[in-house]
Amino acid sequence: MLSLELERVSNKRKISTSLNNVYAGTLASTLTGATGGAAWGIVRGYGPVGYSFLMGTNWLCLSLPFFVIRESVLQHRSKLNSAYGRENWRHRDSDDMLASLVGGAVVGSGLAYYTRNELLSTLDSGSFAVTGGGILCAGVFGVLQFGATKLRHARQEAGAARKQRELDVIAGNDDSQQQQSLGKLLKNPPPRDEIFDERGWDPLNDFTKYLRGRAVNTFDENFVSWASPVINALDLDYRNRLNAKIAILERQIASLNSQLEKVAEKEKQS
Numbered sequence: 001m002l003s004l005e006l007e008r009v010s011n012k013r014k015i016s017t018s019l020n021n022v023y024a025g026t027l028a029s030t031l032t033g034a035t036g037g038a039a040w041g042i043v044r045g046y047g048p049v050g051y052s053f054l055m056g057t058n059w060l061c062l063s064l065p066f067f068v069i070r071e072s073v074l075q076h077r078s079k080l081n082s083a084y085g086r087e088n089w090r091h092r093d094s095d096d097m098l099a100s101l102v103g104g105a106v107v108g109s110g111l112a113y114y115t116r117n118e119l120l121s122t123l124d125s126g127s128f129a130v131t132g133g134g135i136l137c138a139g140v141f142g143v144l145q146f147g148a149t150k151l152r153h154a155r156q157e158a159g160a161a162r163k164q165r166e167l168d169v170i171a172g173n174d175d176s177q178q179q180q181s182l183g184k185l186l187k188n189p190p191p192r193d194e195i196f197d198e199r200g201w202d203p204l205n206d207f208t209k210y211l212r213g214r215a216v217n218t219f220d221e222n223f224v225s226w227a228s229p230v231i232n233a234l235d236l237d238y239r240n241r242l243n244a245k246i247a248i249l250e251r252q253i254a255s256l257n258s259q260l261e262k263v264a265e266k267e268k269q270s
Contacts, residue, residue, distance in 0.1 A: 014078065018071040025067040026060065033059025062111065066103040066141070073099035093149050100145035101138045108137025 037055025038048035077095040081088050088095070112133025 014075065018075055022064075022067040022071055026064045029063035030056050030060045033057075062107055065110070066107045069106050070099040070103040073102050096149060097142065097145050100141045104141030105134040105138040108140075109134035111137070 034052045034056030038052035040055070041048045041051030044051070074095055077091070077098070078088055080086075081091060081095075109130050112129045112131075115129075
């Protein structure tokens with residue numbers, strides 16, 4: 001009985017969150033369209049009111065069904081994840097992309113269906129316009145969703161880095177100094193003889209960084225996994241980070257060995 005009540009409360013909370021997302025997305029789209037329409041009306045010299053109302057209404061009619069369909073797909077995917085024992089956050093990127101593609105395809109097909117009469121003069125059939133409109137809008141919303149996902153990842157990484165810096169400060173104030181902070185060692189790696197001296201301007205280092213950045217931006221890292229060892233071998237920063245991680249492992253192993261020796265001595269004394 002308690003589990004059913006908890007499930008009911010959880011479903012109610014999910015529906016409330018989805019409705020809030022629909023309201024927020026529709027409102028943001030309407031305001032964006034109204035602002036763009038007002039600016040266009042001023043540029044054309046017809047005044048901002050008429051174009052603002054027209055553009056805002058158009059964006060409202062397009063964004064409302066899109067966000068409703070998108071949130072419906074996300075709700076369905078959430079139920080499937082729960083049924084198959086999957087965690088939603090692990091599939092959030094793919095679920096968001098699928099929901100945006102479906103919403104964009106439906107909205108694009110509907111828009112092309114109602115405007116197909118204007119396209120019949122240039123196209124052989126209205127059904128082609130519906131298909132093309134669905135594909136085009138799905139692609140546009142897919143690109144926008146990809147950008148939104150990358151932006152969310154960047155914000156998460158920035159938040160994680162900020163939290164790590166706070167933990168580093170706390171670890172640096174610890175008097176025991178028994179465990180080294182990973183972030184502190186990565187920022188200030190210990191001196192090693194085999195690390196390349198980076199004093200002054202290093203054109204090879206800058207050039208390899210540029211090539212690696214272009215390769216990563218052009219292709220996904222998983223796609224060029226066969227080339228990553230070669231690229232990483234030329235990346236001096238990567239070598240420094242790797243050496244720092246090795247140093248951390250060496251210190252942890254030394255600490256474990258010391259603890260084992262102390263335990264062995266206590267056992268001998270007892």
